Amino acid sequence: MTKMIVIGAGVMGASVAYRLAQAGAAVTVLESTRVGGGTSSVSFSWTNAHRKPPKPYHDLNVGGMKAHAALREEFGAIPWWHGGGSLEWEAEADRAAQRDNVTQLQSWGYAAEWIDHKQVHELEPDIDLATIGDAPVAYFPDEGWLDPVVYAHAMLSAACRRHGAQVICGARVADLVIAGDRVTGVRTADGTLHEADMVVNCAGRWTNEAVREAGMHLPLAPTVGFLVFTPPVASSLSRVVRGTLIDAHPDGAGRLILHWNPTDATLRIDSKLSPSMPEARDLVQRARRLLPSIGEVEPEAVRIAIRPIPGDQRSAVGPVPRVGGYYLAITHSAVTMAPFLGAAVADEVVRGKPRAELADFRPARFFS
Template sequence: MAKRVIVVGSGIIGASIAYHLAKEGAEVTVLDAGEPGGIATRASWAWINASWGNPEPYFRLRMASIARWRALQEEIPGLAIQWCGGLIWDLPPAELDAYAAERAAWGHPIRRVTRAEILALEPNLREVPEHAYHVAGEGMLEPLAATLALLEAAKAQGAEVLGDMPVKWLEEEDGRVTGVITDEGVIHAEETVVAAGAHSAALLDSVGITLRMSSPAGLLSHSNPAPRLLNGLVMTPGLHIRQTAEGRIVAGTDFAGAEPEEDAEGLARSLEAKVEAMVKGAEGLGLDFLTIGYRPTPADGFAAVGRPRNRPGLYAAVTHSGVTLAAVIGQASATELITGARDALLAPYHPDRPSLT
């Protein structure tokens, strides 16, 4: 008999878990407080990568997810991923070289490129450095479209997706989580997956489980559409940019502890001005709109995936880097929920680790 599973949250993590569960024959219901597609997912910069200052186990997890994304692209019609590569020079030169050497020793296909090679990859950039690093295997997707494609693929396998269905708290009986309580009443299941992003901690708290996490705001500016000006992802000091399928240049930066909500319009216009100064052909594009996303981030910065306190009937999947990690978390979580076998790549990321409880 098929295992009945509720997935709370229809962002890219919840959608991937739902798809992988349904593919394995589970009876899946996805619940979301708003429209399917989640909240943080919609405002993601949507970079699929194994870069940045991650320790080797997290690097391995991210590389596995990149491989799974490539497989998913073959499995799911309408899942569009651009494997466009990424240029990186957003660290001081000595730190950048040390970072690249470490990644190369781990087997990362990161390549040093000269100024001439940078301009060959991105001819519309101004003021490029003498050298940078390029990773050809990195990609980007349109986060809402990709999430909806995963949900449609789950539905094709029999899953039910219900929007405008907020979960008030988790239902528990004799120490086992038996489902969720909504405004429509109790919905029962053998397993309940909490993949509700910034709201995950509150839901877990409803059954006495602590998950230390934060939800820092991230702001992105979106230009008016333009002809193709960028070929891939570009990470520079103070500005990260990519161009969407519809031609908008999406820009973000690290606000170094500032609260972007306090002057969102001003910060977005500042980002857009940097874009227009950096990219030839972007002059006068202007800001079309901005987005602010609240990134669900466990307290130590790494994913929290598994059964909190080994509570029967309950599973949690909370992470920043959701776009990169959704593919492997979806696959590994579904396997663990159905068979009980835990992927070794998830070993460091149990939600019961001391930094989170």
């Protein structure tokens, strides 16, 4: 049986591990902290293929959306994924770009339509329509959001129970073990050697920290992302909304998760965090203007993370050249794409079937 090590148990590592094990590999997942404890637990987690040109990258994301939906057939229920689509409206200056985007998405066969205020009210009765003003509202019915940690746990549980995989938490990979021109395993920080025929690095933003040899480092273009969580609030919001005040969706038990791109740009990964910080209060105030029924409420929690974005903003999925036995699966938007990429990686590394969809996303472009 082919022995495979997956580094990292976020949405990507969990998806890859599940599909590798299902395809017949003997899989060990090494995770330095806990399942989903990396960027996957600090994600807005909107599943979408929205404004993700060029077409091959859009297609990977559509593949992810379809793969999430298809898990229903395999698992019976997928309580970690929530549909309902998303609503979007823009400030005046951004409306031409929004129109172009909707037109392009429609031409690519992506579900995207314009709806009026009455329809917005039917979908989301708590939204104060006055805050939308005269902005056209686009509706993307196939989009949704994920509970990433619940998803990662479900994939890893299935990998272990159904297919004999092993997950070791608290195991930080300190380096690859290389013999000649092949990676033959990894060594963890406690000195344990784990041998393998193939190592798949799914360590997200930490991908290079698991590999000492600088020549094998993937260039990254990380950005900081900041999220605010409300306590349970009086809101019937049931889908992703992205407007001129705030981006929001439910986060279970009546909580809302809030994100605002311009605020991300004002923070650093080492910014001092607190639910009472002005940035958190500002996001909640914005949410209150959109959804007045939530009332006088203070932020309950804040989280910050670094997005694992390869240097040219595109996914990096494939073997690293000049060394055998080593494969990377690193991307932004992994919450959307992970189930698709997990299956594609298994096709390539276990079944030996190259996937054409990954042709534009090979790590080799960084290792010329």
